[in-house]
Amino acid sequence: MRIDADCHISSRAAPGEIGVDELVRQLDQLGVDRAITWPMVSYTREIAGDNRAIYEGARRYPDRIIPFGGVNPRLGLEQAKDELKRCIEEYGMRGIKLNGARDIYFIDDPKLSLPLVEIIAAAGLVLAVHCGANDYERTHPFRVAKLSAQFPALPILIVHMGGAGQPHLHEAVIEFAAQYPSWWLVDSEADYRRVQSAIQRLGASRVCYGSDTPFCQMRYEWALRQVAYQDLSAAERDQIMGGNIARLLAL
Numbered sequence: 001m002r003i004d005a006d007c008h009i010s011s012r013a014a015p016g017e018i019g020v021d022e023l024v025r026q027l028d029q030l031g032v033d034r035a036i037t038w039p040m041v042s043y044t045r046e047i048a049g050d051n052r053a054i055y056e057g058a059r060r061y062p063d064r065i066i067p068f069g070g071v072n073p074r075l076g077l078e079q080a081k082d083e084l085k086r087c088i089e090e091y092g093m094r095g096i097k098l099n100g101a102r103d104i105y106f107i108d109d110p111k112l113s114l115p116l117v118e119i120i121a122a123a124g125l126v127l128a129v130h131c132g133a134n135d136y137e138r139t140h141p142f143r144v145a146k147l148s149a150q151f152p153a154l155p156i157l158i159v160h161m162g163g164a165g166q167p168h169l170h171e172a173v174i175e176f177a178a179q180y181p182s183w184w185l186v187d188s189e190a191d192y193r194r195v196q197s198a199i200q201r202l203g204a205s206r207v208c209y210g211s212d213t214p215f216c217q218m219r220y221e222w223a224l225r226q227v228a229y230q231d232l233s234a235a236e237r238d239q240i241m242g243g244n245i246a247r248l249l250a251l
Contacts, residue, residue, distance in 0.1 A: 003242035006188040006210025011049035020057030039070035055091040073112040095126030101135030128157040163190035170194035188212035192228040204236035
C-alpha cells in the first residue's frame with residue numbers, strides 16, 4: 001500500500017489550493033493508494049470549511065482519503081475546542097494537526113496548545129505537528145518532546161522532521177525520536193541526506209513518505225524519494241512509502 005502522509009485540502013477554489021477531487025487525480029497519476037489530508041490552516045482565515053471538505057471527501061473516497069482535522073487556537077481556544085469536538089464526534093477524523101509555525105503559537109503552550117492535545121490524546125487520535133526550521137522556536141523538537149513526556153502513549157507525526165527551512169533541525173529530531181518511540185517522522189520537505197541518516201539510526205519503521213501537496217508538486221516529491229530510497233531493500237521502501245502509516249492507523 002502506497003500512502004502520502006502530508007497533503008492539504010482546501011474548501012476554496014483559490015490559486016495554489018486544491019480540493020479532494022484534484023488530490024485523488026494526482027494520486028491516481030502516481031499509483032498512490034491513499035493520502036492523509038489536513039486543512040490549509042492559517043491564522044488569517046476560518047478553517048471549519050476545510051475540515052468539512054475533508055470529511056465530505058473521505059465519504060466520497062473512503063478508500064483513498066485518510067481524514068485528519070486541523071484546529072487553530074489563535075482563532076479562539078473555545079472555538080478550537082468546539083471544532084475539535086466536531087472533528088472527533090461528527091467527522092470521525094483519524095488525527096489532528098497543529099501548526100504553531102503558521103498560526104503563531106508555541107506548540108507546547110500551556111494555554112493554547114495543551115488543552116487541545118489533552119483532548120486529542122483522550123480521544124485516542126494521532127497528533128500531527130509541524131516541526132520545521134521556518135519557525136524553529138515555536139515548533140522546535142524539544143517542545144514536541146515536552147508533549148511526549150506528558151502524553152507518552154500519544155502517537156505523533158513529526159511533519160517535515162525539522163526541515164522546511166534553514167538552519168535545519170533534523171539532528172535534534174532524530175535524537176529525540178530515539179528517546180520517544182511514539183514519534184513517526186514524515187519526510188516532506190526534509191533534506192534527503194538527513195532522512196537517510198534517520199533511517200540508518202532509527203530504522204525504516206520510523207520514517208513515512210509525505211509530499212506536502214500542494215505546497216510542493218506531488219509528482220516531484222514522489223520521484224525524489226524513489227531516488228533517495230533506491231538503495232534500501234524492497235521491504236524497507238514498502239514501510240516508508242505507506243506501510244508504516246498503514247500500521248499506525250491499522251488500515
